[in-house]
Amino acid sequence: MPRSNWVSRVVGWDRPRREQPAWLHGDRQHLLPTHSHTDRHVVSTIPAAQVTKVALKLRHLVESAVPCDLDESEITRAHSSIITPEVVQAAKEAGGSEYRACVVFCLLICKAWFRQQSVVELWDADLHRGREVACEVIAKKLIETEDDTSFLLHNILLQRYSILVDGEPTYPANAIERAVDLHAVDVITSSGYQKCVDHLWRGWLVQDEDNPTTFVDYANRDKISFFTHLDPDRIRVPRYQNATQLLVTIAFLVLFTVAVNTPNPSGRLDVAEVLLYLFTLGFICNEVTKVYKAGYRILGFWNAVNGVLYTLITASFVLRMVGLGQPLDHGHEDPAHHREFYRTLSYNFLAFSAPLFWCRLLLYLDTFRFFGAMLVVLKVMMKESLIFFALLAVVIVGFLQAFIGLDIVDDMAVDEYGVIIKAMANAVMQSPEFDTFGRFSPPFGTLLYYFFTFIVMVILLNVLIALYNSAYEDIYQNADAEFLALFAHKTLQFVRAPDENVYIPPFNLVEIVLIALFGWWMPAGRFEQLNDAVMSCCYAPVMVAAAAYESNVARAIHRNRARGGSGDDYDDVVDHEWERVACAPETQVDFEAEGWDKVCEAAKSDIEVEPAVQEVRQLRAEVEELKRMLAEISRAVGAAAAGEESK
Template identity: 55%
Template sequence: MVRWAKLFGFSDRDRRHSHDEIQHLLPSHRERQIPSAIPAKQVIYVALRLKYQIEQIVPCELPEERISAPHSNVITPAVVKTAKSAGKLSGHSEDYSSCVVYCLLVVKHWFKLQAQLELWDADLHNVRATACEVIAKSIIENEEDMPYLMEDVLLKRYAIVVDGEDTVPSNAIEKAVDLHAVRVIASSGYQKCIAHLWRGWLVQDENDPSRFVDYKGKTNTSYWAHLDPDRMRVPQYQNAVQIIISFVFLGLYTGAINTINPSGDLDIVEGLLYLFTLGFICDELSKIYKVGRYYLGFWNTFNSILYGLLTISFITRMIALGHDFGSAERRRMNELSYDFLAFCAPMFWARMMLYLDGFRFFGAMLVILKVMMAESLIFFALLIVVLIGFLQGFIGLDQADDNQLGAVGFIVKQMVNAIMGSPEFDGWDRFAPPFGLILYYIYNFIIIVILLNVLIALYNSAYEDITENAIDEYLALFSQKTMQFVRAPDENVFIAPFNLIEIVCISLPFEWWMSKDQYERLNDIVMGTIYSPLLLITAWLETRTARMVKWNRSRHESDDDTVEEWEQLAEELDLEGTGWSKRVEESAPNVVTEAAVLEVQKLRDEVKELKELMKTLIGGGIYGGAHDDAPR
């Protein structure tokens, strides 16, 4: 099997793309080997056709509601049909229709870039980008051939030509996640594909890494057939292992902080805690090395700070062990080590949210927090400028005062207190009167009245934006989480701290001299041993799932179909025979067309009938005959 690390390249050319696109979840800068399923030049031709179509159907700035409405009069079924045919032109035998959704996402990216370059037409280009999403979503949801949709439209990888070179191939699933195209992500077909990837029903083809195929054992009811270490690549199993390890890590920390050793010696609990920390640090460093600086994000930085504090705690503990038993220096360093360890407690519990984002409540909260943190950057940028200005002014007043109070510490403390909402005005009357007190009043007014209210407004706006679209945002977060596992740069899944076993016991002593087949067999043996308790459970679960899939296929239903309570007796009810369906059809309102339009259409039909009647009367000579009979 081709190494995952070689499947996702990241070239220098890609860094010229927008911030949304270059922040791939887990790309790798190693040499790429996956070819485009369709020649890159043909893909970009399809994209250019679609760009021309979007520019024609949205020639001017329109309200976004007209584009995104369920029955839009702009994105009509005819427009969607034309877009779908962009991959197959008359007179050409080749059919490139499978790349249309991918090309629509590429065109969306182009319009977003154009909006940044042409600010005077930014609203127009943003509406056109929305149109791309709406058309792509409509194509996905109207496709009835699920295998074709998932394997060809969504999961096949395509490339375009930029600066005369082919870009790194990617598929529509990855593109939508990278561009945060929530409308496409929230479509039913897209989420069905994500669900199959999450369950491990769609796996990468061993012979052709550019394709995803059905898992061969999906209908195999044999228990032993599912005891395969390769199944640990399934995203839901990796996620389960990470959650279990996170709870164990938290338990080790709780045990370590509640069992302080006055002697300074390391016990088993603390030893395991620091060993887990080493595994997490190695995992982060490995991903940064393979992915590059674009791997860094909020949670990576958060984890890095936590691991750094734990490392400092461990180092100070080692320094304490270097002093004589019972000495004051050993006791001081030991206490310092526990202080750093206790300081990490809030971060340990906040870290759990990172692994519980698969649950809808935690996932929605994480999206809100992420957007709030991004919005707060504006506040902190303004705050830093204000702080520097006032700090320089206060220090200048202190230096100009003959008393020379040397109150830098006092100044900093009072400025921080004002930011936290508890300003203290005592002492400022002795600080270069009256300038110090007046300047501090001005500082408090700017911080408390202006900047903090700006921050509250930004948080409120971010909260409203996310909660109004909470379901789509959660689906986007879940899709991103799934793709993090699917696009992982490691072929052999050794989740931290098990990666230490891979590094020390497998890679260093065996990888450099073993053949590829032998090395893969060794990894499978070690992975099977490590994950054997979980594999026993997953094999049982997959056996049950296989029975369900076979039963669904015997009923000619989809593999993931379930019979709900309202479906159990639905087949016994004859809606047409009893006349109920006809009565419902006659009384059902027309929700596609507005009431005013319906009345106008009705009036138009009546006028048409009246015109036909008038023509009939005139053609029959009624008026002419009456005129002839009149007295002369």
């Protein structure tokens, strides 16, 4: 990475900002930009024009396969009569033998096109949504039927491709990122996709040091040596980044607990408070950097929660600094000039942020299925709440203007607008105050408040409950798939923004100091060695635990290979109970020699054909047999009649 201008490197000015189209254009860019020295030279592996042709062929195929409005279950069910093996094979052949690696990516491009078309052409929205689902189903079948695992991981899912839009190639992206961007749950839940995510999460697929936009196999995963895995570069692995973030969050929470429960009467900062504010500064720098580099589209629910938390902590710090500038004289006439006043106010802001501190812990527990599913539900509920709050805002403004008008006409009967706002807020919280409005130009004030309470408590709140219930049912009916999608999104957050040196907040403050002191004059090789040494000190506990874990996995790989396994998949190195039972010499069964395969084959049903179709086919066979018998009888009777006539 060029280091001629260390200021540019700190703030990210050396990274070009591209205009990111909206999601409707089907060209969603990375959550974060990549290396500056590779970002300018990232090109599609297959020419963009050829990828676009494959996408157009697939679009035409899907339009032919789904010519009219169809129920989604008819498209997604197993052995569908819509997405037949012939359709899947035709999709596979759309790229030919030379470009078949980009077919899954092109299907996701078609999905984005149909999603855009369903918004633009509302009269055919159901048709386009059905075609969108068909693209997902075909892509999932292609991923699950691919036998070459290496080709699937490296070429189909992780290779980057572009299409031509207005004659210009789009920013190269891969299928695994595109599926997350489009929330293609069917594709994400396919076995091959999850294997790729699992390998990325465990660090078995890593970014190439020379070109971080490509992925290669981790060469040392079968090395038993502990020191081979004791490498600061392994902190880039999503599993270890997530573990480090969780440890930092717990430390952040401990510092807050110590600071808020040990108020300093003198108003001076103790060690826990200093570390707390330094942690907060690191988190703020990280959030600002991400927003600057990726734009506002990166903002989400948790960014809002963190923003409020960091604002409260910053306010607490500012008040503490103002308090330190005040005299200790408690006899001063104005209590606002007392140090104690600002100290108390600072601790009030700090204590007020406690719920946000504990809620923030959930952000790093989403790798567990229970918390992950609940966080998905919470996220959807917050989105659904926007409808309720939009309606509520309109209703509140209308009634507030009416109440203020009645109050002014009645010669300021209440004298404080805060009383009106408080009473309306209590009505929203299901604790109305009817007596407050009895003085507002009777009976108009009372009637208006009754109407307002009825609209809010009976109509709007029940709408909100219905929205929450719908969101909960939609997510939990598909909880496993939604959790896998959340897990894939979290994994890609760690690998979509490749960086030479991973400094997790608050260690990013250390990186800024290093760049400011050494980055602008030290040679690149020496500076990289310095970064490795500093990262080794910062992440020493995590590195030791990761090296011990990977050494044990390497031993398991060797044991698996000694038994005849490949050891190329993580599942191959884990001995499950059913596998140990099946491999034991005293319990092994030769199904073919004992004839059990034939018994099972005769007992199973043909799930590829519906029972009604099977009955019709059986009836047709019987009718054909009956017709054959009748024809034979007819011929026999005719021959007998001819013999009688000849006599």
